[in-house]
Amino acid sequence: MAMLEVKNLGISFGGLKAVDKFNITIEQGQLYGLIGPNGAGKTTVFNLLTGVYKPDYGSILLDGRNITGKSTIEINQSGIARTFQNIRLFKELSVLDNVKSGLHNHYGYSTLAGIFRLPRYFKQEKAMDERALELLQVFDLAGVADYKASNLPYGKQRKLEIARALATEPKLLLLDEPAAGMNPNETAELMDTIRLVRDDFEMTILLIEHDMKLVSGICEDLTVLNFGQVLTQGETSAVLNDKRVITAYLGE
Amino acid sequence: MNFLSHLINGISLGSIYAIIALGYTMVYGIAKMLNFAHGDIIMVGGFAIFNAVNMLGLAPLPAIVAGVLTCTALGVTIEFVAYRPLRGASSLAVLITAIGVSYLLQNIALLAFGSNARQFSSVVNVPTLKLAGGRLAISGVTIVTIITSIIIMIILTTFVNKTRTGQAMLAVSEDNGAATLMGINVNKTITITFAIGSALAAVAGALLCSTYPSLTPYTGSMPGIKAFVAAVFGGIGSIPGAMIGGILLGVIENLSKAYISSQLSDAIVFSVLIVVLVVRPTGILGKKIQEKV
Amino acid sequence: MKKNKLLIQNSITYAIVIVFWLLMQGMAMTGHMTSLLKGLLVPLCTYTILAISLNLTVGILGELSLGHAGFMCVGAFAGALVTNSMADVIPGLGIRFFLALLVGAAVAGLFGMLIGIPVLRLKGDYLAIVTLAFGEIIKNLINAVYVGRDSSGFHFSIKDTSSLGLDETGVVLIKGPQGITGTPEAATFTIGIILVLITLFIVLNLIHSRSGRAIMSIRDNRIAAESIGIHITKYKLMAFSISAALAGVAGVLYAHNLSTLAATSKNFGYNMSILILVFVVLGGLGNIRGSMIAAVILTLLPELLRGLNNYRMLIYAIVLIVMMIFNSSPKVIELREVFMDSIKKNKNSKPKEAA
Numbered sequence: 091m092a093m094l095e096v097k098n099l100g101i102s103f104g105g106l107k108a109v110d111k112f113n114i115t116i117e118q119g120q121l122y123g124l125i126g127p128n129g130a131g132k133t134t135v136f137n138l139l140t141g142v143y144k145p146d147y148g149s150i151l152l153d154g155r156n157i158t159g160k161s162t163i164e165i166n167q168s169g170i171a172r173t174f175q176n177i178r179l180f181k182e183l184s185v186l187d188n189v190k191s192g193l194h195n196h197y198g199y200s201t202l203a204g205i206f207r208l209p210r211y212f213k214q215e216k217a218m219d220e221r222a223l224e225l226l227q228v229f230d231l232a233g234v235a236d237y238k239a240s241n242l243p244y245g246k247q248r249k250l251e252i253a254r255a256l257a258t259e260p261k262l263l264l265l266d267e268p269a270a271g272m273n274p275n276e277t278a279e280l281m282d283t284i285r286l287v288r289d290d291f292e293m294t295i296l297l298i299e300h301d302m303k304l305v306s307g308i309c310e311d312l313t314v315l316n317f318g319q320v321l322t323q324g325e326t327s328a329v330l331n332d333k334r335v336i337t338a339y340l341g342e
Numbered sequence: 343m344n345f346l347s348h349l350i351n352g353i354s355l356g357s358i359y360a361i362i363a364l365g366y367t368m369v370y371g372i373a374k375m376l377n378f379a380h381g382d383i384i385m386v387g388g389f390a391i392f393n394a395v396n397m398l399g400l401a402p403l404p405a406i407v408a409g410v411l412t413c414t415a416l417g418v419t420i421e422f423v424a425y426r427p428l429r430g431a432s433s434l435a436v437l438i439t440a441i442g443v444s445y446l447l448q449n450i451a452l453l454a455f456g457s458n459a460r461q462f463s464s465v466v467n468v469p470t471l472k473l474a475g476g477r478l479a480i481s482g483v484t485i486v487t488i489i490t491s492i493i494i495m496i497i498l499t500t501f502v503n504k505t506r507t508g509q510a511m512l513a514v515s516e517d518n519g520a521a522t523l524m525g526i527n528v529n530k531t532i533t534i535t536f537a538i539g540s541a542l543a544a545v546a547g548a549l550l551c552s553t554y555p556s557l558t559p560y561t562g563s564m565p566g567i568k569a570f571v572a573a574v575f576g577g578i579g580s581i582p583g584a585m586i587g588g589i590l591l592g593v594i595e596n597l598s599k600a601y602i603s604s605q606l607s608d609a610i611v612f613s614v615l616i617v618v619l620v621v622r623p624t625g626i627l628g629k630k631i632q633e634k635v
Numbered sequence: 636m637k638k639n640k641l642l643i644q645n646s647i648t649y650a651i652v653i654v655f656w657l658l659m660q661g662m663a664m665t666g667h668m669t670s671l672l673k674g675l676l677v678p679l680c681t682y683t684i685l686a687i688s689l690n691l692t693v694g695i696l697g698e699l700s701l702g703h704a705g706f707m708c709v710g711a712f713a714g715a716l717v718t719n720s721m722a723d724v725i726p727g728l729g730i731r732f733f734l735a736l737l738v739g740a741a742v743a744g745l746f747g748m749l750i751g752i753p754v755l756r757l758k759g760d761y762l763a764i765v766t767l768a769f770g771e772i773i774k775n776l777i778n779a780v781y782v783g784r785d786s787s788g789f790h791f792s793i794k795d796t797s798s799l800g801l802d803e804t805g806v807v808l809i810k811g812p813q814g815i816t817g818t819p820e821a822a823t824f825t826i827g828i829i830l831v832l833i834t835l836f837i838v839l840n841l842i843h844s845r846s847g848r849a850i851m852s853i854r855d856n857r858i859a860a861e862s863i864g865i866h867i868t869k870y871k872l873m874a875f876s877i878s879a880a881l882a883g884v885a886g887v888l889y890a891h892n893l894s895t896l897a898a899t900s901k902n903f904g905y906n907m908s909i910l911i912l913v914f915v916v917l918g919g920l921g922n923i924r925g926s927m928i929a930a931v932i933l934t935l936l937p938e939l940l941r942g943l944n945n946y947r948m949l950i951y952a953i954v955l956i957v958m959m960i961f962n963s964s965p966k967v968i969e970l971r972e973v974f975m976d977s978i979k980k981n982k983n984s985k986p987k988e989a990a
Binding site: 140142162163166167171172174178179180181182183187190191192194195197198199201204205206207211214215218254255257258 | 836837840841844845846847848849851852854855856858859860861862863864865866873921
């Protein structure tokens with residue numbers, strides 16, 4: 091059973107078909123890339139997968155479970171987490187608290203227990219601190235745990251966003267242009283990080299990217315999107331050498 | 343006949359709200375801020391006209407011109423001294439500063455003129471219109487108010503759509519950064535916006551005080567709030583919205599006062615606002631802004 | 636590390652309150668307390684609780700509420716109603732006052748939840764105007780309401796006292812615009828301080844807990860909060876109703892400090908809501924200790940300026956504008972940084988010059 095199975099997904103905005111007849115199958119543990127020229131509808135696909143938009147038609151199955159039309163919160167609880175094109179961190183919170191907020195649904199105590207500082211509060215907070223630091227350690231961020239998130243340099247902010255997403259214990263991780271705004275060094279580091287996440291967390295990863303070095307470097311398979319429709323899909327090198335794909339990017 | 347009379351008075355009151363709301367909505371749309379002190383500029387206009395008539399002995403029309411000039415100068419000065427330094431700061435910071443300006447204007451007026459209510463003599467000398475064989479009487483002030491607001495609406499819409507300055511205002515309201523790159527002087531545009539808004543406030547002041555002759559330093563406060571409600575009601579940032587919102591508000595307020603309870607008229611007006619916003623969160627003519635994910 | 640730092644910071648906040656209490660008690664006992672200051676002590680507590688609770692909505696949840704006074708009003712009247720109508724059932728004033736506080740908080744909190752449901756899904760400025768509208772509606776409605784009690788129970792009317800139809804044993808509790816009269820003045824400074832401490836306890840502990848993080852994540856980035864599974868509506872309502880309930884507590888305190896409780900534009904209208912907002916903004920959004928200090932200083936300031944008599948409100952307004960520009964103007968902040976840098980440079984270069 092595939093981790094993600096999307097069949098004939100589509101949505102229109104005011105008469106314009108933003109995404110049409112979108113199909114994709116991703117196996118557990120795959121590093122999969124979604125590429126295409128600007129405006130092709132890639133982020134829209136992500137928004138459809140995470141419940142930000144409800145599709146007009148089509149189906150989405152996550153690990154066999156039908157999540158079509160569910161809310162963002164339900165989808166996250168079913169096992170999809172994402173990062174955003176423009177990094178969306180909780181700027182005023184500390185690095186640690188950003189990750190701890192990702193642990194929200196996995197460690198709990200009632201609000202009253204929190205206000206009256208009952209024993210459960212201390213127990214769960216301690217567990218959350220440990221788990222959060224564990225995650226930060228993976229990304230080499232444990233040292234800056236108490237920094238305000240907005241004070242981190244860009245590359246580290248990106249990693250923090252990934253760490254927070256992983257805290258929600260997803261089965262599928264969606265990364266939206268993770269290398270945006272990065273220099274070649276940072277991109278190389280990011281590639282290692284993504285591989286590490288897949289290996290250590292047994293994660294299935296779908297990423298949107300424009301940086302071809304990263305795409306060809308880590309993605310095993312690709313889907314190319316153009317004008318909201320799938321242009322071609324398949325093994326990375328084959329897809330990247332496909333004439334139609336090159337034309338789509340460079341224009342006629 | 344009674345109903346018609348209440349309705350027409352409601353439209354008149356609403357026209358005043360509309361003129362005030364226009365000032366609010368223009369400043370909000372272009373300078374992206376809530377000029378909380380707008381209502382108090384109306385009050386200043388009222389006092390300027392009052393003093394022009396009573397102390398300088400001016401005739402109504404020159405007095406109104408004096409009021410307009412005073413308010414325009416005041417509005418432009420406030421923008422330059424209090425709001426421009428906060429360009430780029432959080433909208434909450436600007437709002438609080440505007441509140442400070444509002445307090446400032448009220449207290450300067452209090453010091454200068456005291457808290458005793460002035461009897462404002464109407465600047466409108468148009469005779470009452472009697473229709474339907476004398477059963478329906480429309481006061482001169484009412485006629486002038488409604489006609490004035492229509493004229494202002496037409497002039498403003500033409501100005502915004504047909505002149506370069508007006509187009510510049512539209513551009514700044516859409517995208518400040520792009521407007522600058524296109525060579526539009528944003529500072530000048532915002533100054534002109536405040537000037538127009540304040541001039542309108544003076545006119546509103548003249549009409550308001552002619553309709554409700556009691557003038558105190560606090561006279562502008564509640565009409566200012568109600569006009570702001572009207573602007574939001576009609577869709578903040580929209581000129582026709584401000585007109586529609588203002589008139590609807592005036593009509594609802596007046597009809598409530600006449601047929602339900604004058605005590606509860608304010609509550610009813612505000613309740614209508616809430617109902618509308620729950621059903622249509624951006625107001626009647628407001629634009630829906632899609633947040634990019 | 637971080638845990639200890641937090642503990643120290645919170646302790647300082649509580650300590651400031653307790654020290655203030657001790658200071659005031661000391662002044663009273665040694666005869667240094669002016670009657671002016673004495674009369675301000677309970678209001679200071681009231682304003683502090685209002686500021687802290689509003690900061691929960693504006694600074695922690697990040698939503699601009701201009702109707703906070705409405706919740707204060709609801710709490711005040713609910714509480715005063717309890718105290719005045721339960722005199723024969725519960726003779727002890729202390730217990731009645733305690734009950735009044737609970738009822739005031741609960742009713743205000745309930746209003747917060749009811750109002751929050753439609754209001755909290757509106758965007759920024761629209762939310763602000765709707766909360767203002769609700770504040771005015773509450774004030775208006777309470778002014779229009781007549782409540783009486785007689786042998787057959789409670790009676791309500793929106794017309795006048797006589798339409799309540801009370802029998803000879805009847806007592807009018809709420810007289811429309813005249814409000815409630817005869818509320819026993821059960822509020823004391825010490826009780827006020829205790830309520831401030833309780834408010835701090837609730838708010839500070841809420842902020843530094845899982846729910847607090849959820850609320851702040853909504854403030855910082857609603858879309859991201861949703862993407863990690865945080866229930867937006869639930870936490871928005873939580874913050875809003877706790878804030879309202881605490882405003883209700885402040886209202887009860889306020890009501891039991893006067894013999895007549897009437898809803899005027901001055902005490903329960905948007906002017907009051909705005910006054911509290913000024914405290915919150917000047918004290919720092921999200922800075923609980925700051926709102927506390929701002930509330931006290933900004934309430935005392937006009938009184939201390941009484942010497943300047945007519946000019947004090949003018950000075951208040953000027954101070955407000957100047958402070959806002961000084962704190963929030965990007966250009967001024969830049970100038971300050973340049974200034975601080977140049978001082979540092981001078982410091983560093985001095986030893987060389989001396990040699």
